[in-house]
Amino acid sequence: MxxxxxxxxxxxxxxxxxxxxxxxxxxxxxxxxxxxxxxxxxxxxxxxxxxxxxxxxxxxxxxxxxxxxxxxxxxxxxxxxxxxxxxxxxxxxxxxxxxxxxxxxxxxxxxxxxxxxxxxxxxxxxxxxxxxGRGGAVVAVGTGAIAIGTDLHDRWKRVGGWGHLFDDRGSGAWIGIEALKAAIRTHDGATTNAAALLDAAVARFGAAPSWPGQLLTRPDRAGLLAGFAADVAGLAASGDVVASDIMRRAGAEVAATLAAALDPDVPPLAAGTGGVFGAGGAFAEAFATEFGRLAPSASLVAAExxxxxxxxxxxxxxxxxxxxxxxxxxxxxx
Incomplete structure (x- = not known):
């Protein structure tokens, strides 16, 4: 020893x-x-x-x-x-x-x-x-979203995980940003379809004019944005059209990230993990459907x-x- x-x-x-x-x-x-x-x-x-x-x-x-x-x-x-x-x-x-x-x-x-x-x-x-410990591709979706295809020895392929400013497609922070974008449009009168998201955002962050000061100045803003994703998922589960669309798009984006991480020299085995998968519903359905379309020869398994x-x-x-x-x-x- x-x-x-x-x-x-x-x-x-x-x-x-x-x-x-x-x-x-x-x-x-x-x-x-x-x-x-x-x-x-x-x-x-x-x-x-x-x-x-x-x-x-x-x-x-x-x-x-x-x-x-x-x-x-x-x-x-x-x-x-x-x-x-x-x-x-x-x-x-x-x-x-x-x-x-x-x-x-x-x-x-x-x-x-x-x-x-x-x-x-x-x-x-x-x-x-x-x-x-098996080889394959995994996408982790929490505050951010990153996938890796590897045999844990010689082959390593990363996709995503470049931060909420311009990446982390389908992540909790991405969902939060998309929801706030929809909410602020309704706040400004450009749309009328995101009233529920606007109400949820106000309940969490306060009045809309305070959002830049609260979010842009915080070093942990990605985590704060990701926290709002739970509210979006809840609205989607209740049937809100805009929230459901955001969650569906998130699932499809995550599937594309996972499919891109597949490597021909690594077993065609894939899984998703992380807190956003707990949303289920529109996210999970879109994820499974899009991954099956993009990678029909890969086996999608539940995370152990x-x-x-x-x-x-x-x-x-x-x-x-x-x-x-x-x-x-x-x-x-x-």
Whole structure:
């Protein structure tokens, strides 16, 4: 057995004494899960310990995502000081484009955890959770939307995930933006069909003239926009025509993103994961229909687990010395 400096598990410790830490960081929040290293021990009882963390902010200096992860690691170590952590797996939004040096970030996290770390973009841990380590394509749709087609070894293909300003098609933030666009048109008298969306937006954000000041100045605006997606989904479920159209378009956009991530050298297996899939209804129907049209030879399967499960799986691979090799801009090691 290996030993890890600065607080990791020591040679001679049994699997029962070792733990793995998975961390999932998205635009609306973050979570950490501490589990026994042994999958059998983890499955034998209610052993998972979960902590909720902060929301990521994006400003001129970049993303606060690494600070959010460090805070979670620090809290885990303070709450469970006797847990010997064998490996840490982190899936986080914005790593490839909004963090100056992911290599340095991974080293910082390893120092904070006192254990080896695999730091990955959120699509990688979403993939590990949804397909449980099998090759294929997965689209993760929460605040943002990103897909990855990979065999977790040699083939890596990313589609989307470039931020709510001009991408994240079909995501929670995208839905929120489309709904606010429809609402403001009705507010201005250019249309009359989005009264329900306007009422919902006013209930959530206040009077329409206050929206620019509330949203454009906030570093966490993507998360705020994504929060409004729940209201849009609710209106769609009740039959509102404009909200239903937005959710249908979102589902079709997500299907196109997933289909584009399929790689001929990766198994034709695909899945969707993330909070927006919980909307069901018009979103889910449009997603399944459009994906079947775009990728008729691929198998669309239900996700086996959420991204947090994927982060725990990555942590377990780290602890076993079997994690994917360093492969920027997807995976870094610390």
């Amino acid at each position: 290996k030993s890890v400096a600065s607080g990791g598990w020591e040679s001679g410790e049994s699997d029962a004494a070792r733990w793995v830490l998975g961390i999932d960081v998205g635009g609306t929040g973050s979570r950490a899960a501490l589990e026994p290293f042994s999958p059998a021990l983890a499955a034998a009882g209610d052993e998972r310990r979960v902590l909720e963390g902060g929301r990521v902010g994006v400003a001129s200096a970049g993303s606060s995502v690494i600070d959010v992860v460090v805070a979670l690691i620090t809290e885990v170590r303070a709450d469970w000081p006797d847990a010997a952590i064998a490996g840490v797996g982190v899936g986080a939004t914005g790593l490839a484009s909004l963090v100056g040096s992911p290599d340095e970030a991974a080293a910082r996290l390893a120092h904070a955890a006192g254990a080896p770390v695999a730091l990955a973009i959120d699509a990688v841990t979403a993939h590990l959770g949804a397909l449980a 687990g959420p991204p947090l499960d994927g982060a725990v799986r990555l942590a377990r691979l780290v602890g076993a010395g079997e994690a994917p090799a360093v492969h920027p801009p997807f995976v870094w090691r610390g």
